[in-house]
Amino acid sequence: MIQVEKLTKSYGSYQALNEITFSVEKGEILGFLGPNGAGKTTTMRILTCFFPATSGKARIAGYDVFEEPHEVKKRIGYLPENVPLYRDMKVVDYLSFVAGIKGVRRQDLKMRVGNVLDECGLSDMSNKMINELSKGYRQRVGLAQALVNEPEVLILDEPTVGLDPKQIIEIRKLIKNLAGKRTIILSTHILPEVSMTCNRVVIINKGKVVAVDTPQNLTANIHGASRLIVKVDGPTQDVITGLQKIQGINKVNKKESSNGISEFILDTEKGIDIRRDIAAGIVRSGWGLLELRPVEMSLEDIFIKLVTKE
Amino acid sequence: MRNFYLIAKKELYSYFSSPVAYVVITIFLVITGYYFYNLLASFSTLSFQASTNPAIAQQQNLLNITETVVRPLFGNISMIMLLMMPLLTMRLFSEEKKSGTIELLLTYPVTDMEVIVGKFIACFVVFLLMLLLTATFPALLILFGEPEIGPTITGYIGLILTGAAFISLGIFTSSLTENQIIAATLSFGVLILFFMMGTSVSLMGPTIGNIMMHISLIGHLEGFAKGIVDTTDIIYYFLFIVLFNFLTLRVLESKKWRG
Numbered sequence: 001m002i003q004v005e006k007l008t009k010s011y012g013s014y015q016a017l018n019e020i021t022f023s024v025e026k027g028e029i030l031g032f033l034g035p036n037g038a039g040k041t042t043t044m045r046i047l048t049c050f051f052p053a054t055s056g057k058a059r060i061a062g063y064d065v066f067e068e069p070h071e072v073k074k075r076i077g078y079l080p081e082n083v084p085l086y087r088d089m090k091v092v093d094y095l096s097f098v099a100g101i102k103g104v105r106r107q108d109l110k111m112r113v114g115n116v117l118d119e120c121g122l123s124d125m126s127n128k129m130i131n132e133l134s135k136g137y138r139q140r141v142g143l144a145q146a147l148v149n150e151p152e153v154l155i156l157d158e159p160t161v162g163l164d165p166k167q168i169i170e171i172r173k174l175i176k177n178l179a180g181k182r183t184i185i186l187s188t189h190i191l192p193e194v195s196m197t198c199n200r201v202v203i204i205n206k207g208k209v210v211a212v213d214t215p216q217n218l219t220a221n222i223h224g225a226s227r228l229i230v231k232v233d234g235p236t237q238d239v240i241t242g243l244q245k246i247q248g249i250n251k252v253n254k255k256e257s258s259n260g261i262s263e264f265i266l267d268t269e270k271g272i273d274i275r276r277d278i279a280a281g282i283v284r285s286g287w288g289l290l291e292l293r294p295v296e297m298s299l300e301d302i303f304i305k306l307v308t309k310e
Numbered sequence: 311m312r313n314f315y316l317i318a319k320k321e322l323y324s325y326f327s328s329p330v331a332y333v334v335i336t337i338f339l340v341i342t343g344y345y346f347y348n349l350l351a352s353f354s355t356l357s358f359q360a361s362t363n364p365a366i367a368q369q370q371n372l373l374n375i376t377e378t379v380v381r382p383l384f385g386n387i388s389m390i391m392l393l394m395m396p397l398l399t400m401r402l403f404s405e406e407k408k409s410g411t412i413e414l415l416l417t418y419p420v421t422d423m424e425v426i427v428g429k430f431i432a433c434f435v436v437f438l439l440m441l442l443l444t445a446t447f448p449a450l451l452i453l454f455g456e457p458e459i460g461p462t463i464t465g466y467i468g469l470i471l472t473g474a475a476f477i478s479l480g481i482f483t484s485s486l487t488e489n490q491i492i493a494a495t496l497s498f499g500v501l502i503l504f505f506m507m508g509t510s511v512s513l514m515g516p517t518i519g520n521i522m523m524h525i526s527l528i529g530h531l532e533g534f535a536k537g538i539v540d541t542t543d544i545i546y547y548f549l550f551i552v553l554f555n556f557l558t559l560r561v562l563e564s565k566k567w568r569g
Contacts, residue, residue, distance in 0.1 A: 048417040051565050073419040084410030086320070088327045100316045101418050145414070 001026040001153060001183040002047070007056035009042050009207075016042045018207040019056065024200075027180045031198030031215075032187035033303065039207040040187040041081055044157050047185070048078045061152055074103060077146030081157040083138055087131035091122060091141055094130060095148055102149035112148060120144040120174065136167035143174065154178065156186040160193060172197050191303055203306055210306045218302055227295040228266045229255075230278060234287030236262045246281050248274040261290065313420045317428025318435070321402070325436050330401070335440045338394045345386040346447045349379045375451060376458040384465040384535040387444060388472055392505065395473065396497040398436055399480025400490040402429045403558075407488035422562040426555055430477060437473045441466070461537030468534025471547035472527065476501060478554035485561040501527070 002024040009017040017039045024030045032040050046053045047060065049069035057064065063071040086094055095113045104112050117123050120140040125133060130141060139159065146154055159175065160168045176197055178184060188194060194201050195215040203211040203218075211218060232239050236257050243252045243264065251267040268274055275292055282289045325331040353375060360367040372378055406412040415425065445466070451457045476497075483496035508526035511519040523529050530543040 045413070050413055050417050070419055070421075073417060076417070078414065078417050080410060080413050082410055084412075084414055086324065086411055087409070088324050089320075093323065097316060097320045098418070101313055101420055103419060 001028075001061060002030075002185065003057075003059045004043070004047070005057040007043065007046060007053050007058055009039075009046065009053045016207055017046075017053070020204060020207070020209050022202045022209060022212055024183055024185060026183055028200060029175070029179050029184045029186065029198045031194035031201040032185055032204070033189065033191070033194055033201055034187075034204040035189060038204045040204065041157055042207075043204075044078070044080075044155050044185070044187060048076055048155055049073055074149075075151055076153045076155055077149065077151040079142045079146045079154075079156045079159055081161070083142040085130050085138060085141055085145070088129065090127055090129055091133070092117070092126040094141065095144055098145045099148045102151075104149050112150070116144045116148045119147065121170070136163050136170075139163060139167070139171060140174075143171070147178075152182060154182050154184045154186075156184065158187055158189070160188070160190065168193075203303065205306070226268055226270055228268060228275065228278070229291065229293050229295055230264045230266060230282075230289075231261060231291035232264070232282055232287050233261050233290055234282075234285070235260070238285070239264070239282075239287060242281060242285055242287075243278070246274065246277050248272055248277070263291075265295065314424040314428040314431065317420070317425055318431040321429050321432030322435060325398075325432065330398070331436050334394050334397050335436075335443070338390060338440055339443055341390050342383075342387050342444050342447070345390075346379075346383055349382055349386075350451075353378050375455050376461055379451065380448060380457050380462055380465065381535045383447060384469060384531070387441075387469060388531055391469070391473055391476060392498075392501050394440075395437065395476040396480050396483075396494040396501070398433055399477055399497065400484055400494040402433065402481050403484040404488050404490045404493045408490075416562075416565075422559055425562070426481065426558050429481060430555065433477045433481070434474060437477065438470070441469060441473065458537070461535065464537050464539055465535045467539070468531045468543075471534075471544070472531055475527070475547050475550040475554075478551040478558075482554040482558045482561070485558045 004023065005021050006019040007017055007021070008015070008019055020039070020043065022030075032043070034040050045051055047058055047065060049065050049072055052066050057066075059065070060072045061075045063075070065072050086097075089097070092113060095116060096109060099109050099112055100106075117126050120143055122137065122140055122144060125137055125141075130138065133141065139162075143156070143159065146156070156175070160171050163171065172193065175184065175186065179197075179199075186193075186197070198215060200212065200214055201218060202209055230243070236254065239262060240252055240254065243249060243266065248269050249266050250269060253265045253267075255263040255265055257263065266278070275294075279289055279292060356366065356372055356378070360373055366372065403412070406415060416422075448457060448462045452459075479500055480493070480497045483500070484490075484493040486496065487493050504525070504527045506526075507522045508528035511523045511526070513519075514522060524546070530546050533540050533543050
């Protein structure tokens, strides 16, 4: 549905994007992840034909964004980061205007606007001026204007930024409900958002793609081994030598110890589960096994690892 | 071509949902009305004096209501337009740039041309309404006197063309900046320059003077106020409008190649 190839954008001598390449399948939700200034908004602006790239290619629904911007624009719904709306208009009038300009036929217009008001939970607000609305409702109006022509592709730039937790959950639910029917790119720097809503993640940093994968694979693959935390009641040195003897443990790191209870982080070989061996070994030596659990690396850790690698 | 209609409709909505249009129109009418009152009052004083003083009565021009009231009124209206029109045009692009709505507008399936034409038409409608309300002045004259209808109509045609020219310039300056005050100041500056040019013609040589006379806005409006419809003047306004709309189009397009 969306193909981006070697997209480069420079502002004078500053290179905002450096040959980024990725693609999105139909019906997928792609998370676009990166620290501030990584080039997320720039990429989105290129995809929405707001400005062109310095070089590279981008296609949406088979149309090139440079060659046929008009065809592309008809097929996308865009929500910019700061949600710019005409604040001097009523919600329903604004959405009717957008629907008209996006080419919704006159006879369908009323129905379409009504549907999108329902969908975004705005029915009670339809006759309010946009500048009277709270940030959360304005965000919904922004989403509604993106959805009003039922576009094939949705491009959402930080759709949940600045909302309260309840609103964030509602907006995420709304986005998840759209999945399948539409192809969505959403940018964010909030990591749980990605693991909750997205099928796939593109992590970019300083204008370069540093990783493309599913959130699950990213969390699993990033470190070559899996880690375990063990808490043992027993003489520290003996426990360390005892643990080192167990096959499949690459490294034993002592974390802390007090009153004869020590905590260790074990790097184990990937793909094999040696928790049983560890438990058995400790019990056989007569020590007390107080805790044994795998360390899951969160998306946060991975993100920071990827982004700070250079 | 439905798009420019929708944009024009939306801009009109914005004009009238905020106090801008009401304030500008009201002040415009108050000042033009005040001028009209002054012109009419001095005309009636003159007529009164003429009834007792034959020397004044012999100056035919003074007692012609078209010459002493209608013609200067058009001159005055055009000056007040110069002060008011930039206030109507300044927000058209600047506001969208500042609030960021331009980003959404330009990613909708509309062409830059449709956006400009839509905004132009909306502002032109507000201007026409404003000008239409001044028609009460000549209407009063027709009710109580006998002004010439021809020059009154051509005078209005001249004002309409002048207003359209002002709008095209104002939209252009508005497209240059996200600051409305800068947009208005630029269009005041350029418009006043276009007016002043006519006054310095006598200081220049014949060639440059002639060119300046033709570029200046004053000379072209005068003909209309006298009742003369000259194609040169119409072409002048037409070119003025096309030129600045074209420049606005270039400014909007420049985002495509600017770094």
